[in-house]
Amino acid sequence: EGIFELEYLDLEIGRCRILEPVKVKMVVAKTKEGFTVGGFVKTALEHPCTRCLKPVRLEINGVVEALYLPKNLASFKREKRLETLKNVIYYTGNIVDLSERIIEAIVVEIPQKVLCKPDCKGLCPYCGIDLNEHPDHVCDKISQESDIDPRFSVLMNLKKNEEEG
Incomplete structure (x- = not known):
């Protein structure tokens, strides 16, 4: 549990300003081959309206789910169980950076069409x-x-x- 430091989020449409601290709550559990990460991300950001470009406040409540496996397991035949998982990440070394998963959880929650009001x-x-x-x-x-x-x-x-x- 903690705060992830992030002022801006660079997206294809441009830069979005983070309005509130990014609160993160994660649980890491060891598995036979690697470890799983699950948790929640909560923040608010400013995104331009798709039609008029006025800033719109978006409340974000994202979910982080990932299975981390050592890179050397990537070359072995994958089990059927692993093939069904969409978020398998292979890592090397002893330190894993979870910042990409946190940013991913935020980006996934941004609607494709952000409107300041439905009839903009x-x-x-x-x-x-x-x-x-x-x-x-x-x-x-x-x-x-x-x-x-x-x-x-x-x-x-x-x-x-x-x-x-």
């Missing part, structure tokens, strides 16, 4: 104005025909004809 309208794709703050926004750039893909010009003509009568 996002940003205008043309000028970047937050549509949540300006719901009646009509972008000037949309009306510029030069910005329209020429393949869709036929559709613009249909729209004009419909408006004219």
Whole structure:
């Protein structure tokens, strides 16, 4: 049981700020071949909304489960029991760093689509104005025909004809 020191978490979408200390509670048990690690990770982090990029607070309650085996066992024929386990990690030496398992437990708990609110309208794709703050926004750039893909010009003509009568 303890606190894992982590200020930021670097992800594919960018850097997320850790808002609360990462509390870790782990149990390590020796097995015939190696040892198992199980436990819980609790923290809160700041992640950008997928649509409008506003910071969103995420409460994280992750689980750590892993079976550690000595590297020399990796070359032997695997038992069926081990093949069913998804988190088998091979190690060398006498010291095992559990930080990757802790970070993994946090990352797995982050939703694929983080939203500040379920009906977030996002940003205008043309000028970047937050549509949540300006719901009646009509972008000037949309009306510029030069910005329209020429393949869709036929559709613009249909729209004009419909408006004219």
